Amino acid sequence: xxxxxxxxxxxxxxIVGRTSIFADPASPVQPRHDPRTFGGNTGYTDLVAKVMVSxxxxxxxxxxxxxxxxxxxxxxxxxxxxxxxxRRRTIHRAERMAQINDLDxxxxxxxxRVAELVKANRPEP
Amino acid sequence: MSxxxxxxxxLLAAEDTDDENYGDACxxxxxxxxxxxxxxxxxxxxxxxxxAWRDPSAAHRLxxxxxxxxxxxxxxxxxxxxxxxxxxxxxxxxxxxxxxAYVVAARLAGGELVSCDRRDLVARGLARLPRxxxxxxxSP
Numbered sequence: 001x002x003x004x005x006x007x008x009x010x011x012x013x014x015i016v017g018r019t020s021i022f023a024d025p026a027s028p029v030q031p032r033h034d035p036r037t038f039g040g041n042t043g044y045t046d047l048v049a050k051v052m053v054s055x056x057x058x059x060x061x062x063x064x065x066x067x068x069x070x071x072x073x074x075x076x077x078x079x080x081x082x083x084x085x086x087r088r089r090t091i092h093r094a095e096r097m098a099q100i101n102d103l104d105x106x107x108x109x110x111x112x113r114v115a116e117l118v119k120a121n122r123p124e125p
Numbered sequence: 126m127s128x129x130x131x132x133x134x135x136l137l138a139a140e141d142t143d144d145e146n147y148g149d150a151c152x153x154x155x156x157x158x159x160x161x162x163x164x165x166x167x168x169x170x171x172x173x174x175x176x177a178w179r180d181p182s183a184a185h186r187l188x189x190x191x192x193x194x195x196x197x198x199x200x201x202x203x204x205x206x207x208x209x210x211x212x213x214x215x216x217x218x219x220x221x222x223x224x225x226a227y228v229v230a231a232r233l234a235g236g237e238l239v240s241c242d243r244r245d246l247v248a249r250g251l252a253r254l255p256r257x258x259x260x261x262x263x264s265p
Binding site for chain 2: 089093096097101107112113121
């Protein structure tokens with residue numbers, strides 16, 4: 001996900017998501033990785049973004065062979081691979097969370113009201 | 126697929142069985158939607174675990190959870206521009222710059238903020254409670 005050609009990528013460690021349906025279009029703060037503005041060439045046909053992607057010849061050949069093997073298009077294969085990669089990463093995070101729950105003994109109660117605790121322990125100006 | 130942006134209270138709620146958001150926070154952390162946060166969360170969760178709870182095991186798990194989120198949707202890094210935007214938002218809503226930073230970072234990431242902070246964030250429409258986030262279990 002690197003190499004998107006925008007210095008704004010430096011702001012994220014590494015952050016990937018999709019433009020949320022919840023984003024407020026009236027907000028002065030807009031997503032830095034909005035696909036309409038996040039580097040590269042992006043256009044829209046109906047509701048699907050059209051993007052220009054740079055690939056070396058040998059990789060492109062391999063993509064086309066795999067697309068034919070799966071009975072899909074080059075575009076469809078790239079979309080599947082992107083979805084698979086992102087889904088795999090999220091599944092890995094969910095599995096990791098389950099492992100973390102078992103680290104260092106049982107999770108205990110601390111009295112609740114965590115939002116207030118966060119504020120109470122922030123440094124005073 | 127939605128990107129849920131977590132503030133430190135959600136991460137802490139998943140570490141406190143007494144908290145009213147414990148179950149929903151655990152469900153969110155183990156769910157199938159991508160999660161992201163702000164780098165400030167590393168400091169805030171560790172600070173509460175060490176200073177308030179005095180629970181090194183909780184501090185360890187919390188660090189690992191933030192790292193897991195970093196490996197998923199990522200951690201937004203605070204910088205001068207984000208803090209400037211946060212200061213303006215804090216002034217507009219009468220909230221702290223810390224809270225505003227999560228709101229701004231969530232918007233930058235294209236996600237929606239999830240927080241256990243009813244008074245300053247949820248009541249103002251700036252975040253959702255964990256229980257109001259619909260998440261599915263990940264399918265293999």
